[in-house]
Amino acid sequence: MTVNQTFMVLDTPRRQEDPFKTRLCKSYAVGGDEDCKYGVHCKFIHPEDEEQYMRLIEYTEEYRRVKGDVQKEVQHLHGLKRTINDAIKANAIDEWINRRIRLFNEVYPKAPNYYDLHGMSTRGAVNYVMDICQMMRINNISTSWLETGRGNQTLIIFH
Ligand SMILES: [Zn+2]
Numbered sequence: 001m002t003v004n005q006t007f008m009v010l011d012t013p014r015r016q017e018d019p020f021k022t023r024l025c026k027s028y029a030v031g032g033d034e035d036c037k038y039g040v041h042c043k044f045i046h047p048e049d050e051e052q053y054m055r056l057i058e059y060t061e062e063y064r065r066v067k068g069d070v071q072k073e074v075q076h077l078h079g080l081k082r083t084i085n086d087a088i089k090a091n092a093i094d095e096w097i098n099r100r101i102r103l104f105n106e107v108y109p110k111a112p113n114y115y116d117l118h119g120m121s122t123r124g125a126v127n128y129v130m131d132i133c134q135m136m137r138i139n140n141i142s143t144s145w146l147e148t149g150r151g152n153q154t155l156i157i158f159h
Pocket of ligand 1: 039044
């Protein structure tokens with residue numbers, strides 16, 4: 001990889017959760033204007049409150065349903081791949097799986113700049129991370145989250 005970056009596994013406890021941040025700010029609810037006048041001082045959850053926001057989305061019915069559908073589809077495709085004895089077809093199935101997971105991340109991100117790589121092939125995940133790094137550089141984003149299965153999170157930080 002040619003980009004200058006650090007991969008850091010989050011193993012240190014994060015800052016104490018703000019007890020006020022327990023419900024979603026209505027500016028960020030469905031139909032909200034996404035422009036809360038309280039900004040960083042708002043006592044409700046904003047997308048920048050990454051952990052709380054993620055937890056909030058994770059427990060919505062729609063997110064769980066869509067995620068469940070994607071996981072089922074990906075599992076089915078992995079099963080299909082195991083029955084195939086043809087490298088070209090197996091690669092095509094991998095590409096299908098990887099595209100499906102990318103699409104899910106784009107349409108249902110758990111938080112801003114959050115990517116769930118669970119189920120991707122190794123090559124697919126590496127390519128995705130390279131694309132994410134490029135997108136971060138283009139858009140001047142300094143931090144992104146990567147989830148790599150079983151809830152493990154890795155943070156990409158640019159120096
Ligand atoms: Zn707010």
